[in-house]
Amino acid sequence: MYMDTSSRSLVLCTLVLAACHGLAAAGWSQGTATFYGDADGSGTMGGACGYGNLYNAGYGINNAALSQTLFNDGASCGQCYLITCDASRPGGQYCRPGSNSVTVSATNLCPPNYGLPGGGWCGPGRPHFDMSQPAWERVGVVQGGIVPVLYQQVACARRGGVRFAIAGSAYYLLVNIQNVGGSGSVKAASVKGDRTAGWVQMSRNWGANWQALSGLVGQGLSFAVTTTGGQYLQFLYVVPGWWQFGMTFATNQNFAY
Template identity: 65%
Template sequence: MSARWLVVLAVLEACVRACSAQWLPATATFYGGKDGSGTMGGACGYGNLYDAGYGINNAALSSVLFDDGASCGQCYTITCDASKSAYCKPGNAITVSATNDSGWCNPPRPHFDMSQPAWEHIGIYQGGIIPVQYQRVKCSRTGGVRFVINGCNYFELVNIQNLSGSGSVGAAWIKGTNTGWIQMSRNWGANWQSNAALVGQGLSFAITSTGGQYIQFLDVAPAWWQFGQTFTTNQNFDY
């Protein structure tokens, strides 16, 4: 096959992917103040969203979207539906990261409670609540995956942050210097736990993203690690 036809096929494939992307209806409000400071923390457990890699473009998701924390870190592009509201800024879209559970609306209603700066990119302040359309999209992050280690002597609670690609954790494992791989379970939000006595051992982690990519993060924490510390890697996800 000629190079020309390969290019044509690649363009057609890209068009098919773009056209097959589905926009879904939802509603959106805002919280956290004009500087977004009130969005820090949240039900994913990320704490300071700048330190965790998410910044100001974030949103709390309604229960059906939050999925008990399984959606923590995922990215969504949102645009105001100007066909349904005069409070839209037509042609504008914003990509936000899921960092909190809004507790707003009864399931199964999809809703985004966005940081005020992100919301005002697509909506007019006086609107309060606006109809939107959204897509889940690939996340782009700066730097590698981060691990925040909390817990106690026989219990590790690890907040896993800053995933690119699908943005969220599907499965996680931990390994001490003197152990094999130990499967972790989701405790809450983006916090994953293991019931193992790993104090005094160097730690490695492995993650399968919700996109299906598996990465081992070896020798992340030295044997002298302490609870409350954050360790940053130079690896991240493509999908």
């Protein structure tokens, strides 16, 4: 059966809309996405989660800064999001044709731009992902600058075990908890030294950094961590007594959810 150009376009748009509506009904949410940094992603190293070199911390190049709403004061650090371009919404003409989805790890905060109405794309109430350019190019074309997306949080698949990066001073311990699998983010953490009576509860300082106001220098350290997915693991004797500030210690355990 012959169909003219306008009829074929109408059918195509109807199919795209149906697919996107089906995704939304399956637990997806609407948001927007931009990119920052360089073409090689080097400009995204560091960030408000405190991971530093994202390769060393286990996160790599597929990362994103979350808007204030999604970042949740750092509680979302390390979470993974599956993002797909939504060609059915305004700006969808800048979606990359064909396979246009990618999974990113939350490693930074996209701060609101208070010089723009409503704080800009990363303002309060706006679900937005400011992605590394290599991740962005999986969903959009660079000329677009911003694209509409559908997203959902997914389980993080990490290589190797959880890592503990040690900082602080003689009076407090600051630990950046990295490479977390499963839900990807930490809900609670405790530390135990060779000479402590038991577990010392830690509190979130900023990003993925957890602190304990205890003098633990010179003691071997163990950690107990609960993810936002609800899984609890103990990492016993992971840090030897000769540790120094600035060191990172890897484990052979990781989370499944």
